[in-house]
Amino acid sequence: MSGGCEWIPRSDAWRIAQRLRERRKALGWTLAELAARAGVAQSTLVRWERGRWPDTIAAAMVNALDAALQAPQGWLLSRDTEPLPDPGGNAGSAVVQEGLSDLQARIPPARCREIGPHARRLRKELGLSVAEVARACAVSNPTLLQWEQGTFPKALTAERLRAWERALLLAPDQLLAPPAAHPGLRDGRWRVVVEAETLETAIRRVAECLATRGRNLVRPEQPLDAQAVRNADLLAHRYGIGAHRWPLIDVALAYGITLSHAHQTIARMIVRAAQFKFDIAVLDAIVEVSAAGLSWTTAVANGRMGYLLGPSLSM
Structure with missing residues (x-):
């Protein structure tokens, strides 16, 4: 060192x-x-x-x-091949530290009364409705409203707490020690990390986020509804994504809408993009490669960056 x-x-x-x-x-x-x-x-x-x-x-x-990573100091960079102990379940780890040992362990009532108002504040900062968070937690709207008031008809377990945190885009234990402001917001915008190997995939994921107003982030396991799929397709094709490279009018007709309707839908999503801060590592990589080869011909640049662009994009 x-x-x-x-x-x-x-x-x-x-x-x-x-x-x-x-x-x-x-x-x-x-x-x-x-x-x-x-x-x-x-x-x-x-x-x-x-x-x-x-x-x-x-x-x-x-x-x-x-x-x-719950590892000894120096472990990450070391060449030590000895495996670390299995960490086991970590959800609700702060609860475990208070003497509770599993996902069914109950959160102490005094802590529950503190959690509710903080959760309501963080939900409102994200602009999520009661119904959206309740669906993600697999509870009814009245139940979530009771939770937010610090009242729990059934015991709040570590498992339910983690589901609530996921619905609010929080890391484990952040409802037990709530931040002053939602960590997923930056300058009032949702901060979204787009994990994708190619720019083509990244554009598609951005389009899906905008088509759902970010609600797919709250319930990532939930398939997009038909309208969200259509709107994501329209935005993705606007930027040249698609195996057949259809003109936008063909995509619009395939969904039974006019070209004017398609343009209006895309315009709304582009305006909506101002509500998000997208971190796209593959785009940063493309910028780095481009900056290192400003004298390349388009053909050479296309070959160098094909693995970053994806099969449906080119220089």
């Missing part, structure tokens, strides 16, 4: 990325959850899990990652 930094050899970058990714998944955390715990931007974490590490990294950042 030199000057408070750790050196990362190029030959070790992919091994470290794989170790980071596998440990995160073993803990059962999303990229957003680990980023919140380690104090690092989600877009940075995406790049690191893909092996795109800098030549040096602050030792304090490495220590924070080790701690967030």
Whole structure:
């Protein structure tokens, strides 16, 4: 270590990325959850899990990652092949620290009364309705309203608490120690990390987010409804995505709407995009490759970046 930094050899970058990714998944955390715990931007974490590490990294950042991964100091960058102990279930870990041991453990009533008002505030900051959060928690609207008032007809378990946190786009335990402002917002906009291997896939995921007003983030396991699929298709085709490269008029007709209706739908989604801050690592990678080869011909650039663009896009 030199000057408070750790050196990362190029030959070790992919091994470290794989170790980071596998440990995160073993803990059962999303990229957003680990980023919140380690104090690092989600877009940075995406790049690191893909092996795109800098030549040096602050030792304090490495220590924070080790701690967030529940690993000994120095483990992430070490060549030690000894596996770490299975972390087991971590949902509701703050509850476990209070003496409760599993997902069915009950949250103390005094804590429940504190959680409700904080959850209501965070829901409103995201602009979500009671019905949307209730559906994501698999409870009725009246039940969620009672929860937000700190009243729980049935015991609030660690499992239910984690479902509530997921519905509010929070990391584990953030309702037990609620932040002053929602961590998923930046300057009043939803911060969305788009995980995609190609720009084509990234555009599609952005289109789906805009078509659902971000509601697909609350319930990622829920299939998009027919109208959201149509609107996502319209926006994606507006930017040239699609195996057949159909003109927009053909896409509109395939869905039984006029070209004018299609343009209006796309315009509304583009306006809606101002409500979001998209972090797209693959787009950053394209910018980096472009900046390194400004003298390339289009044909050469297309060949160099084909793996980043996807099969339906070209320079």
